[in-house]
Structures are given as structure tokens and as C-alpha cells.
Amino acid sequence: MDYRTLGTETRDGITTVTVTRPEARNALSRRTLTELLHVVGGATGPLILTGAPGPAFVAGADIREMARMTPEEGEEFGRLGQAVTSLLESVRVPVIACVDGYAFGGGCELALACDFVYATEKSVFGQPEVTLGLIPGFGGCVRLQQQVGPARARELIYSGRRVDAAEAQRIGLVNELFPDRDAMLTAARHTLTAIGRNSPSAVSLCKATINAARGQDVRTGLLAELAAFRQAFTTPDRHEGTAAFLAKREPAFSRHWEV
Template structure:
């Protein structure tokens, strides 16, 4: 696919994906979602980078939301297909075996906020604003906001934010746990995201993928069920060359040379369930 709404930059094992529709404040059109689907599907099936930074083209918004001009003319059937594609993209963000960090500079509303919720964690500039204002349009969050927001901030706070549609500034987003750090400017935020992903890239890619699958797979279930997911991932780690290399390097007091740094990483269905691409 030739990307017309995404800018892809790869540097030192980290891929930066920029949603670029400046005239529409980077809104999520069907085209944007299709391109994100294509890119993320490639990451899921091919060699994964050490990490992905997901951001929006510079301007007033990270991603202002879903494209309202497109949605205004949709039939119920078209709306369902649009929502299904948005849900697929946010699930792919969760299923790719490397960390995905949202770097938010400006408005992250509606679908933009839902993209943030699907990422492993998020950084934001001080001017950023978050929210799920769909009820103002007579709609509801459809890309996973009703599901993921309550898991992150708790059911009561999620209900209040979704029912009112109110906006949340960066300091409140930090307090609620929507973001993990707030920066004064875009440059500092992107540098910090790259630094943390550089550190992740020095670890076992297989172990990081297994840890991500265990964290995501144990959310919203009982402690017993969550521990079962974790134990599956823990056992799987012992089957890998990385575990043998990492423990041997530790005992030999030398830096590890993890084989997974140069190979495609696959997280087994025993940990993740059936891969999304097979659904």
C-alpha cells in the first residue's frame, strides 16, 4: 500500500508512525484506518521494530477524532463497518509484539483518545487535551473507548467522562493515568519516547513480547485467570534461545546477545489466544 496519510520513519530500531492529515487535524478517516491496519498487520506478521512511536503531524491536534464529515453520511451498516475497522486497528496496536508509545501533542479526542488508550503507554505535551465527546454528536465511543477507558481510570470516572463528554487537560490526564509523563514541548516528548524505546530495544525482544501479551491478556479477568495467562507466558520464555543467552550472559558477567533482536518475534496462541489476523 502507498501511504497517503501516514509518514513512516525508521531509525536505530525504532519506527515513528505519524498520522498526517493537517487540514483535518489528523482525523481518522477510513483511509487512515486502512493504512494503519496495513502497517500494523505487517508488524504483526513480519520482523517487528524495537518499538513504535505513534504521533500526529504538528498542529493543534494529535488526532482530533474520527472523521465527522465521513460519519455524518453513514448508514447503520456503514457505521458498523467503520467501527469494526477502528476496533481492529486498536486491537492490532495491542497485539503487535513490540511496545507502542503514543506521543500526544494537542487534541486527542474521540477516536484519537481511543488510539491512546490502546497504546502501551502515552506521553503528552502540556498543551494536550483528552476526551471522549461522542455523546455531543449523538454517538458513543466505538473504537474501544467504552471498554478500555474504564480499565485505565476505573468505571465511575470512565462513565463521568463518557456521559459528559468533557475534556481533560494534560495534568489531569497524568493524575488519572491516561498518560505516564507530561513534557513542555514536542521535541522533549519525542526524545524521551525514543530514549525509553532504545532502552527496551536492548532487552530480549521475545521477553518483551511475552510480557506485553501477559499484561494485556490478564486485564479484566480474575486473579486466578490472570495468573494462568502469566504462567503460560513464563513457561514459554523457558523455551526460547533468549532465555538461555540471557541467563548465560548474566552468569558470565557479559552483555547478552539476544537472538531475537535480529529475528521476527512470534507470541504463541497459548499466551495471546487466536491472533487477530485469523479472526
């Protein structure tokens, strides 16, 4: 696909995907969402998701586009946004959101859909859709409460209040804070490199199990875990990992992220 609003760079098996619409503070247009679907759907290794340098990670959905939409077009736009965030959540590979600047609306929803979030100290998060007469439509009403709890999510969504980086970390939106963009991206690469030394099939199964168990009662969650545990015994990585342990050597896992 001809990426007009994204930049991609793959190095040492890690792909950095950069939303690049500086004229719109990296806002999510139909085109950008379609390109994200394509690049994430084709991922064969770990991903870093970030925005082009500037004031925003992703300032939100493209308001100029939304202002002209009919209800039917709005529904289709929401469906496209939800497809992207659902794919980020379910794709087999680990995904780190690297937030540097504003992550409002759709930008916050993108970050919530990733496995975890690194951010610079200048970053600001929020779901301000109610100030536009809208609601979060790319998964914010669902994932924010899973991340910070229903009461906190209601307060943030109803008020549209902005949350600075320190508060975002305190309430569980952000894993780690960094002084600047370079330090953040370097740390993300180090983390994904460390993850990449492990069994890709096992990491993929862990991700799928955590997603399947989220919001479920303990019994249902344990059943999902048990099914994935059994599946792990069918993989070449299980044979290699246990054999390497017993032989006191480093495992030579496959580099395939499909189970």
C-alpha cells in the same frame, strides 16, 4: 502500501508513524485506519504513534465521513476502528503514543490502545461522542474504564468533558508530560531504546500476559502468566540471557519480536 495519510520513519530500529491529515486535524478516515492496519500489522520493531504537528494529535474520527454513513456503514467503520486499536494493543512490539494537542474521540481511543502515553503539556483528552449523538466506537467504552476505573470513565463519556494534560496524568491516562513535542519524541525514543536492550521475546510475552490478565480474577491471571513463563523457557533469548548473566557479560539477544 501507498501511504497517503501516514508518514513513517525508521531509525535505529524504531519506527515513528505519524498521522498526517493537517487539513482535517489528523482525523481518522477509512483510508487512515486502513493504512494504520497495514503499517502496524507489518511492524518488526518498536513503534511511536503520533500526529503531524498542529493543534491536534488526532482530533477524532472523520465526522464528514460519518455524517453520510448508514447504520451498516457505521458498523463497518466501527469494526475497522476496533481492528486498529485491537492490533495496537496486541501487536508483539511495544508502542508509545506521543500526544501533542487534541486527542478526542478516536484519537483518545488510539492512545488508550498503545502500551503507554507520553504527552506535551498543551495536550487535551476526551471522548465527546455524545455531543454528536454517537458513542465511542473504537474501544473507548471498554479501555477507558480499564485505565481510569468505571466511575471516572462513565463521567467522562457521559459528559463528553475535556481533560487537560495535568489531569490526564493524574487519573492515569498519561505516563509522562513534556514541555514540547521535541522533548516528548526524544524521551520516547530513549525509552524504546532502553526497552530494546532487553530480550524482545520476553518483552513480547510480558505484553501478551498483561493483556491476557487484564480484567481477570487473580487465579485466571496467574494461569496466563504461568503459561507465558513456561513459553519463555523455550526461547533462544532465555538461553542467551542466563548464559550471559553467569558469564558476567552483556547478553546478545536476537532482534526478532516474534516468540
